[in-house]
Amino acid sequence: MQDTNLHKNIDVLALSNLSIGYNTEDAIKIIASNLNTVLKSGQLVALLGENGSGKSTLIRTLCNLQSPLSGSISIMGKELSQKSAKSIAVVLTSPVYAPNFTVYDMVSAGRYPYTNWLGKLSDNDHDIIQNSIESVGVSELSNRLLHSLSDGEHQRMMIAKALAQKSDIIILDEPTAHLDLINRVEITKLLQKLAKEENKAILMATHELDLALQMADRLWLMSNGEIEEGAPEDLVISGILQKIFAKLSLDFDHLSGGFKIKTETTKSIYFKSTLETNEEIWTKRALHRVGYIVENNPNNPLKLKYIRSTKKWILSDNGVEAEYLNLDKLLDDI
Amino acid sequence: MKDPKNIYIKFIVLFIILLIAIVGDLMVGSTYISFDEIVRVLIHGQDDSVNSFIIWELRLTKTIAAILVGIGLPVSGLLLQSLFRNPLAGPFVLGISSGASLGVAIYVMAGGASIFVSSWMLAGGLSLFSILGSLMVLMAVLAVSLRVNDTLSLLVVGLMFGSITAALVSVMQYFSSADLLQRFIVWTFGSLGGFSWLEVTILSVLVITSLILSVFIVKPMNAMLINEDYARSLGVSVKNIRIFVILISSVLAGSITAFAGPIVFIGVAIPHLARNFFNTSDHKTLLLAVVLMGSILMLVCDIISQMPGYATVLPINSVTAIFGAPVVIWIILQNKRINARY
Numbered sequence: 001m002q003d004t005n006l007h008k009n010i011d012v013l014a015l016s017n018l019s020i021g022y023n024t025e026d027a028i029k030i031i032a033s034n035l036n037t038v039l040k041s042g043q044l045v046a047l048l049g050e051n052g053s054g055k056s057t058l059i060r061t062l063c064n065l066q067s068p069l070s071g072s073i074s075i076m077g078k079e080l081s082q083k084s085a086k087s088i089a090v091v092l093t094s095p096v097y098a099p100n101f102t103v104y105d106m107v108s109a110g111r112y113p114y115t116n117w118l119g120k121l122s123d124n125d126h127d128i129i130q131n132s133i134e135s136v137g138v139s140e141l142s143n144r145l146l147h148s149l150s151d152g153e154h155q156r157m158m159i160a161k162a163l164a165q166k167s168d169i170i171i172l173d174e175p176t177a178h179l180d181l182i183n184r185v186e187i188t189k190l191l192q193k194l195a196k197e198e199n200k201a202i203l204m205a206t207h208e209l210d211l212a213l214q215m216a217d218r219l220w221l222m223s224n225g226e227i228e229e230g231a232p233e234d235l236v237i238s239g240i241l242q243k244i245f246a247k248l249s250l251d252f253d254h255l256s257g258g259f260k261i262k263t264e265t266t267k268s269i270y271f272k273s274t275l276e277t278n279e280e281i282w283t284k285r286a287l288h289r290v291g292y293i294v295e296n297n298p299n300n301p302l303k304l305k306y307i308r309s310t311k312k313w314i315l316s317d318n319g320v321e322a323e324y325l326n327l328d329k330l331l332d333d334i
Numbered sequence: 335m336k337d338p339k340n341i342y343i344k345f346i347v348l349f350i351i352l353l354i355a356i357v358g359d360l361m362v363g364s365t366y367i368s369f370d371e372i373v374r375v376l377i378h379g380q381d382d383s384v385n386s387f388i389i390w391e392l393r394l395t396k397t398i399a400a401i402l403v404g405i406g407l408p409v410s411g412l413l414l415q416s417l418f419r420n421p422l423a424g425p426f427v428l429g430i431s432s433g434a435s436l437g438v439a440i441y442v443m444a445g446g447a448s449i450f451v452s453s454w455m456l457a458g459g460l461s462l463f464s465i466l467g468s469l470m471v472l473m474a475v476l477a478v479s480l481r482v483n484d485t486l487s488l489l490v491v492g493l494m495f496g497s498i499t500a501a502l503v504s505v506m507q508y509f510s511s512a513d514l515l516q517r518f519i520v521w522t523f524g525s526l527g528g529f530s531w532l533e534v535t536i537l538s539v540l541v542i543t544s545l546i547l548s549v550f551i552v553k554p555m556n557a558m559l560i561n562e563d564y565a566r567s568l569g570v571s572v573k574n575i576r577i578f579v580i581l582i583s584s585v586l587a588g589s590i591t592a593f594a595g596p597i598v599f600i601g602v603a604i605p606h607l608a609r610n611f612f613n614t615s616d617h618k619t620l621l622l623a624v625v626l627m628g629s630i631l632m633l634v635c636d637i638i639s640q641m642p643g644y645a646t647v648l649p650i651n652s653v654t655a656i657f658g659a660p661v662v663i664w665i666i667l668q669n670k671r672i673n674a675r676y
Contacts, residue, residue, distance in 0.1 A: 063567050085569035092567070097419050098559040100615040112557055112568040118618065119553035165568075 049222030089162035110164030404632030408604035410583035425587030429496030437467020468588030523649030524595035
């Protein structure tokens with residue numbers, strides 16, 4: 001099998017002077033131009049960018065679903081073409097018809113580039129299909145019909161299809177969209193594992209910045225028709241990540257490595273918290289949410305304290321005190 | 335994975351039914367001919383007995399014609415339904431059959447027939463005009479298919495072409511004499527009778543060639559079922575397949591309509607019956623399934639149209655619809671969801 005021979009960190013996909021966009025009859029719409037980068041084996045790369053930044057156009061171009069405006073895409077030195085199906089497998093967002101297909105049928109579609117003119121599956125093909133289904137963990141769903149699958153199961157099946165294609169490269173367009181948190185994490189972990197264990201070069205377009213920062217080997221950040229790339233941490237240290245996401249109402253939290261939603265903080269309150277207990281942390285969050293900055297200045301006329309022994313909050317406004325049993329009521333009055 | 339044994343058994347059953355239907359179709363007619371007699375005549379070849387004449391000159395051509403129609407229209411329906419991913423698609427949706435009607439209308443009513451002198455050429459002229467008509471619509475649809483990128487627009491365009499040709503036929507009907515109008519109307523009823531051996535030969539060549547060609551696109555058609563983008567990513571040239579499917583189905587629908595009249599129903603219905611019966615969307619299975627089931631249905635309809643004991647024959651078009659449509663409705667009610675079949 002070709003993919004097991006593949007070593008780590010080999011350039012499998014190279015973009016050189018690539019321009020992408022749409023060529024209609026009366027105008028050429030350039031989405032991004034002069035893209036030069038490579039995708040290496042054994043790496044999970046996350047392609048990030050706002051809606052409309054050209055992520056999907058890039059993905060479609062790399063999958064040969066639309067032609068580049070100029071420049072070239074090469075796979076191990078060979079130009080990308082209709083015959084690249086053995087090298088690039090894709091997982092798209094476009095809806096899949098054929099609800100009469102079983103999971104097994106869909107995964108066997110991945111063997112398409114290898115089968116004879118009638119599409120007959122050999123024993124070897126069946127083995128590969130079976131292994132692909134097992135490695136994404138949906139063995140028990142083999143005979144289920146497509147329309148009975150959950151979104152997460154569906155995504156796993158499509159990844160199994162991509163695996164059955166035995167390609168060096170897997171490109172996925174927002175594979176974690178529509179999934180709940182657990183499935184988002186699991187799918188991303190699965191992709192990470194496939195990159196590491198099977199030395200695949202995996203490119204996934206995603207909106208999950210948190211997951212990308214924690215799990216991707218590299219990030220491709222698309223913005224203003226350019227790609228900024230590097231290890232996630234490097235992009236944070238150099239401030240590129242923050243710059244690109246600054247337009248959004250997000251604040252980067254250097255400590256947690258995640259983004260916080262910006263809130264308009266206009267009023268201040270004194271909240272004495274010495275012990276970082278659960279209650280105190282969540283009280284601060286609640287205050288932040290409704291627009292208060294927590295100050296360490298005891299002279300503030302607005303004061304709040306939490307009494308652990310009685311499990312009560314005491315709010316003091318210019319000396320007038322009130323007791324609260326929960327934050328809900330407190331936030332109403334504040 | 336489906337049980338392949340199960341599929342083989344179903345095919346064997348269908349094949350046996352087909353043989354029975356063929357014999358049945360040869361037996362019935364204005365005079366009844368026994369099974370032994372049919373076997374004798376077929377084995378001994380043509381002689382000057384009455385039964386030999388009836389079987390060789392009248393019934394055998396009709397039976398073969400029924401089988402060819404039963405193969406051609408469902409195959410074209412199957413390919414078009416998969417291409418458009420639309421359960422309503424069929425040879426008529428692309429306007430191909432309407433084009434054939436237009437050709438025939440021009441021939442019969444607008445004086446095209448006067449070009450031809452001998453009666454043999456008269457019959458040939460009908461098919462020629464019909465094929466020309468369907469080819470004209472086909473070319474228009476093909477030209478559009480090169481420009482539009484999605485198959486759904488193509489479906490709408492096909493329907494529009496169908497409307498235009500149907501309207502032109504209406505205009506001609508309005509202005510033509512009662513005599514010519516009747517000839518045209520009779521053609522629209524559809525008929526399996528009156529095929530000459532020459533016509534049967536021409537139709538066989540066209541239908542069998544198209545059938546063989548469609549075997550070659552079984553694999554890409556299966557990939558197209560997922561969706562066009564995935565098919566492309568697996569290496570299918572979607573544009574070529576689209577042109578190929580339109581071409582094959584036009585030749586099938588055009589030639590059959592020319593010789594047998596616009597037999598509407600079975601092109602749409604048979605693929606549904608086949609998907610239900612085999613519970614699959616694999617074109618390898620479905621192609622053979624529609625061939626067998628289409629032939630059986632056409633033969634059975636032909637037997638019904640003989641009205642045993644009477645000299646008259648019911649128009650085949652009405653028989654296929656009256657007896658076939660309830661069957662399809664029943665099957666859909668059984669399954670509740672036609673969409674799940676794709």
